[in-house]
Amino acid sequence: MDAKDILGLPKTPLSITQEKKSRPQKDSQRKPDGISREVYALTGGVAPLMPSIDVSQLKRRPPSDEKITWQWLPFTSSARKDNLQLYHWARDYSFAKYNKSVDVIRYTDEEYEKHLTDPKWTKEETDQLFDLCERFDLRFIIIADRFPTPRTVEELKDRYYSVSRTILVARAPSPGEVAGHPLVKEPYNVTQEIERKRALSMVLSQTKHQERKDAEVLAEAKRIAESRMAARAAEEPDLPIASDIGPESAERAVGPGDTISPSNVQVPAPAAAPSTSLRVYLRTYALEQMVQAASSSAGLRTIKRVEQTLQDLEVNLKPKVPTKAVCAEHLELRKEILTLLNLQKQLQYKEAEGSSFRDGSYGDMPGSAKRSQRAADQDRTFVLDTISFGVIPGDRGVKREQKRKGPGRASETSSSPAGAHKRPRKMKASDL
């Protein structure tokens, strides 16, 4: 029964065979075995180029190679009032395989006297520690909580691991035999652990500002390292690494066990940045690095706005004559433009705040349609004032004044007043 039947159209022999042929093909293509159609559709629908999920895995039962044993066990039913004991087959507890415990090494009293005495630990305390370790499977947070005398987690760990290590080594027939044991191979380093946790908590409690600064500094370090790698064409045995950050030390600074605090990442301030660490460099390259560093915390849109402003000011995005003085001025100009854009945003927010207070509609967001009109109007006058860069001393200034199309349009170019960022930016600098 299909459309043709309903319409009463004759079925041509060709179409019948086609249907017959295509249907089984389409069927196997469309409906996968093992899971229902809806579930399959969730994974991206019909016929992925490469199946992202192995369909056969979806309805698999637990691996049958597990040891499942059955035991003929007695039981009593709680529903019966007599104590009739019946028997039945019971499967072993399937979760028993998860009941692992740690092999805590227990020392004898003689061993304690011989190897394990320590000025900071009494035997009683050490015994208590080991009891707790065994009981709580080396969950030191719990052990520290339950420990009778106040001890830090690091102290407890230190005592446990050094005692275990000493016992292992003492009991081993030869030192070589235990050299491979993890307790022997990697001794617990208290100071390093304390330092690591301190650094971790510092990173966790960083303010947003701090975070941004760190990202900046790290990006700078990475760039210096990369540019140094690039500049290093051949082996340089006598090349002194002037700055403290080389590719190796940069990695060490962020590696485990070391502090991640910014004070330890010794990178020269962005102003001096790559210039002081590379011995020979091209000035345009250095300027590029410094520009990137200065705008590392800015988003892509902000960077585009900076470039647009530079164009409006008739300044080359990349200086045509990059001398030392020119590069310095260029960098300063970019920084000042960033400041300018930030202040504009600040002003917009203040304005929006003001509007919401006046309206009495505190719930509105700055960009909402209802108020954006008025806010935009207000902004336009301010923005016009600030972005009218058409007045430049010299002939070119006069020409550009004449070309400017009108107050309303000028505001659309660089900055985005409250509602304007929703409109596509069609204006170009040349339109001014």
Next chain:
Amino acid sequence: MGKPEDGEKKKKIKDVEISVPIVYGNAAFWLGKKASDYQSHKWTVYVRGATNEDLSVVVKQVVFQLHSSFNNPTRVVDSAPFELSESGWGEFEIAITLFFHNDVCEKPLNLYHHLKLYPEDESGPMSTKKPVVMESYEEIVFTEPSESFLARVQNHPAVTLPRLPAGFILPPPVPVEDESKRKRGDTKDHPLSQWFLNFSEADELLQLAAARQQVQAHIAKLKRQISMTGRNNQQFKPL
């Protein structure tokens, strides 16, 4: 480490920065009637001192890496003027590698120049007399120059030394060999010198200063507006 006697020469001097202003690029002449399909232009790619001074006091050798369709695309130029002339029809990127003297810098430096044959204005007439020129200004900065390098260049016009820190004693200048005996490496009278572009930092500095002034004025204005708006908002704040 180098040999003991090299150690003296290679002693690094901190706080002094030597910068070498250069210009690199190409000039291309259309061959007009003599142009064929594969040789429509005759062009020269070069690296010169920004004021056309001789760069060989700093640069030992320049290698121009041409498009692979050229025979022996790696062209080595051992003496100033560091240039290479060829003929062809296509525009492509040329990798220019500068090798410096041992006491200047042991690593080479790379510049990239896109060969320009055709004028900006595509519709305009092409001339066989006036070449299409594309040049880029760059400065190579040597921080911590070696003593011998500094001694060699301290009075050389191709090199810029900044104001030296107070009390700095320059190493004794190396006596310059007789100028006339050496082949001229400067490009002051180079056949192409009439087409060289002029790079003046004064214009750019002026533009930048004017721009900064404008931006600073607007910043001041915004700050005033922000504080004013803040005060206005105070009146309307909900209780």
